[in-house]
Amino acid sequence: MKGKAPFSRGRGQQGLQGHMQILRRPYLGRGLSDRTVDVLTSACRDSTQKQYVTSIRKWEQFCLHQNISYQTAGITDVLEFLSSLYFDQKLSYSAINTARSALSSYLAMNSELRSVGTHPLVSRFMKGVFNSNPPKPRYAGIWNVSEVFMLLRQWVPVASLSLAKLSLKLVMLMALVSAQRVQTLQKLRIDRMQVSADAIIFYVYDLLKHSRIGMTGCKVVFSAYPTDDRLCVVSHLSRYIDVTKALRGTESALFISHKKPHSKVSVQTISRWLKQVLGSAGIDTDKFKSHSTRAASTSAARAMDVPIDHILAAAGWSSELTFEKFYHKPISRLGVFADSVLSSVIVSP
Template structure:
């Protein structure tokens, strides 16, 4: 009998599991509408500074893609295709959810009727604002989508993106002591589900392989494409 199949070992491991049962980080979700109202209150994209515009864009990218910070971080202009009514990014390198035999993920962002909440319009304005910065003749690779708003405007890290997301969440009056940057994933998928988006559409958008992941770790009640419309409509 192998050690792993010994009754005493099995009993001991079950006891450890019962004591330390895996639990989701969040028991509730923040209200996406509060963040959308905050963003709308900032005004038109053309009136925003680079600092505010890039933070707004980061939040809209996170909410409409249901993406991880690590996925947003990998968005690169060399792998972007503007289709007019939507923009596609191929993810150029492996992500946490990549598996052998599966194609690399792509993120699609669709136009929305409210320009202040349209991720496509915000992205295009950001590219317009950073065009001269990207053409700077130095050794920095500025083909990555999201750049620092501080000179010399280098590509940002995942920790910077997480800090920007928390800043926007905080600006909306949500306690960031309880919610980290990754909570955007739970917040947007929960809102989409409550708005009637099918489980299969949510799984496809968030790149989950089974419904258990969503129902156990991401779908939360409020604290106190069809998917993207459901997230942005208030």
């Protein structure tokens, strides 16, 4: 393989198949059946596979330029590759760590590099990168949820809202009072929904970002907020389901497009809706993206002295360290959690 480009960059479905072939290469030629290789490759989530392919392509190009075999390179070559990512490409600790993980999978069959990710020299190199350029949270501070709630309170009455505006308001309310990821909101289904007098519960069985062996799926509860119906997620959710009933046909996904053919929306669409609301509320969307709703809502709840276990349960975090390090920011029931977030809004007549 020396001196020859080991892959070609395809597009569309051909490109996706090319990605899978790159990840399958370490297992080929070892007497394994295609279905066994499929399972081994599936150990990585789709998003992880895309990240790994990016790193592996860089590794293969590095080996090509160094005139070494990308499959049988030694530990010295791996260290020099990681060093090039740090010094030449100025990549962050997180990006370099992803490359390390990708090589651990890609070179897993090489006897010398059986555990490249845990090799003492690689571990020491990563520690050096961490100490020299420690990872930083995306936001030093976070926007005040009151600014968004004040905007949403103006979008009334719910019965007169267009489907487009109702969609925007509902998805923002749901994001803030639940602190769920956009991915989770996109997975909500009306055929996995339980309605009671004061709450609507969704059961999510899909594989989520925080899913792991022994912990899959989740239950997302949206409680009524009788204190201010203008911010009540249950009343808006009920209205949304009524309005979309005649449009969705057999579509069971909660959020559908407000334009024909009214099909299930993507994660990117929901992110765009959230960002649109943030922009309308005067939030700097060049700085704060849709994911910032999690930091904004959990930080608001913490400022209202909501117990940390309520916050962790609502957001799906297992460790308080995750919240404190990446989400708890100073600010420029579910019950407890949702009501506290909503009550942080500045009361107006």
